Amino acid sequence: MNLCDYNEIRGLLTRHGFRFSKSMGQNFLIDPAVPMRIAEASGADESCGVLEIGPGIGPLTAELARRAARVSAVELDKSLYPVLAETMADYPNVEIVPGDAMKLDLAALAAEKFPGLTPMVCANLPYNITTPILTKLAETPCFRSVTVMIQKEVAQRVCAAPGSPDCGAFSLLMQYRMETELLFEVPRECFLPSPKVTSAVIRCTRRERPPVEVEDEEFFFRCIRGGFLLRRKTLLNSLSAAFPRLEKDAIRAAIAACGLPETVRGERLGLAEFTELARRLR
Structure with missing residues (x-):
């Protein structure tokens, strides 16, 4: 099944009676090149366990499963569970974890799901939780890297240099713990339904130590x-x-x-x- 084909997506969702939820920020990719580029940019390989947040119907999940040893995808929307059961049936190294990523202990989850593996995060993040989930991930030291697609505006803030118009407290708090890099933009037309904003993919790599020493x-x-x-x-x-x-x-x-x-x-x-x-x- 081509999980980025418009007609196949429509048939899949109709078959399971799925309806998009604006409150959950659901926008599914319909350009197959995008999940491939995101997964490749993450650097996932057989030594890694990947945490995904908000897998949708699973196009990025499938790309990660082809690269990583294990993929644990946290999904809040119960109506997507039967959809993912169908689309991920051919990937025995994928597990769907029901729950809210904002409420889960992600460090404990990574320790449970990825023993002996290097934990990382790769996701098309739901837009409605972008800033708080990025903050939480930055403050969870077990994750070596975080490669995510988010709103372009937020991506620019995360990667902004001091003195630039986009730089703010969130920029510095992220850069204290992570090295941040804006990789590429993703146009609105790559999604179903089309969001109101352009997206972008960033990669945040864990610093061995912060760039400054603080007393408190x-x-x-x-x-x-x-x-x-x-x-x-x-x-x-x-x-x-x-x-x-x-x-x-x-x-x-x-x-x-x-x-x-x-x-x-x-x-x-x-x-x-x-x-x-x-x-x-x-």
């Missing part, structure tokens, strides 16, 4: 979020709003001690600058 990670992350709290305001005003118990003059002094002008905005700072700022604010 929780406070460091709080400083980064605080620096972007008031996006159009200066760093001084943004941090004053984020740390209401700190005197504004103390924040001003910390910014000056970092060699930064008082008028600087948070988006001009990279991880190194926020590291020094956090140290002085503490």
Whole structure:
């Protein structure tokens, strides 16, 4: 079965009485080159166990199964279980895991499903959970890499360089743990139904250690979020709003001690600058 053929997809879904759910962000690929490119970009091979989130009807799942030792695909929509039972019947190394990826203990799942294998993530992520699931994956150290298709806008944010218009707190928090790379775009016409946005594929590779050494990670992350709290305001005003118990003059002094002008905005700072700022604010 060609899982990217429009007519075969329609017949498959009709046969199982499936209806698309907007709330779950369901858009199925109809260009066979795309899942092949995503799976290839993931670097999956026989030494790997791949976690997939939101397999849909399984076109990417099948490509991963041809490469990896094991594939565990987490699916929330119960109406897709009989569909996947049919489409994945020829792949004994694929297991469909019922559940919500946002609620599952992914580290425990990887340890259970991939003993002796290198865990990685490869998925066409549901658009409605993109940011929280990427954050969760970045904070789950067992995954060597995360290769996912997401909204182009979010992909640009994840990979944005400090000082660029797309750079924000989410960019820096991801780049603290992962090396990020935007690989290629995927047009709307490659999906059924066609989404309202262009998609893009990114690869995030786990860093052996963060690029900066921080004294207190929780406070460091709080400083980064605080620096972007008031996006159009200066760093001084943004941090004053984020740390209401700190005197504004103390924040001003910390910014000056970092060699930064008082008028600087948070988006001009990279991880190194926020590291020094956090140290002085503490």
